Amino acid sequence: MxxxxxxxxxxxxxKESPKTLNDLLDYFQRKxxxxxxxxxxxxxxxxxLHQEGATSAHELI
Structure with a gap:
C-alpha cells in the first residue's frame, strides 16, 4: 500500500486531509x-509510515 x-x-x-503523517498513523491505529x-x-x-518518519503517540509515553 x-x-x-x-x-x-x-x-x-x-472529509479532510491529514495534516501530518502522524495523523495518518493515529487514524489507522484507531481503525x-x-x-x-x-x-x-x-x-x-x-x-x-514509520519509515517515512511518522511517530505514534504511544511512542512518546
Missing part, C-alpha cells in the same frame, strides 16, 4: 483497535 492510498482512505472518511483492519494490514501501514 502506498502513502497516497492511505491519504485517500483518510480523506474519504474524515486497528476498532478491529476495522487486521494485524497484517496494520503492521504494513505502521512500517510504511
Amino acid at each position: 502506498l502513502i497516497h492510498e492511505l491519504i485517500t482512505i483518510y480523506e474519504a472518511e474524515r 486497528y483497535i476498532a478491529e476495522e483492519i487486521d494485524i497484517k494490514s496494520y503492521r504494513e501501514i505502521f512500517n510504511l
